[in-house]
Amino acid sequence: MKNNSRGFTLLELMIVVAVVAILATIAYPSYQNFILRSHRAEAIEGLLSAQLRQEEWRVKNGSYTSTMSNIGSPSSTYYNFSASVSSSGVPTYTLTASAAGSQTADSDCPTLTITNADVKGPSASCWE
Secondary structure, three states, rough: OOOOOOOOOOHHHHHHHHHHHHHHHHHHHHHHHHHHHHHHHHHHHHHHHHHHHHHHHHHHHHOOOHHHOOOOOOOOOOEEEEEEEOOOOOOEEEEEEEEEEEHHHHOOOEEEEEOOOOOOOHHHHHHH
16 A cells, blocks of 8 residues: 655654744844844934035034934934033034934934034934
8 A cells, every 4th residue: 555645744844843933033123123224224314314414504604503303403203303402612513322212222322422623422223
């Protein structure tokens, strides 16, 4: 009697399920980090754009502004933008993007800053 059965055995199916589970366990955290970095790129673009508008504001008005609406605050669902100005001595400003919503899971770079001297914080790796 010849057994020409077709299909998979339970053991073969369980091996495939185990391999898929292992791959998913490795891939999902990488995917989450990729999403956080892509949202960070949005914040960087917003800060650089605000930096240019802050300099335009100073040319037109003679000083920097701490009111983001004056320079067109970038809109983002993942970051809140703010500006602070120091007028003592040489005028300076610091633009800040603080993580909001699901982006607060970005523990490496929860806040990004840039100054009028183009000093970027908290670290260079956050700006890559």
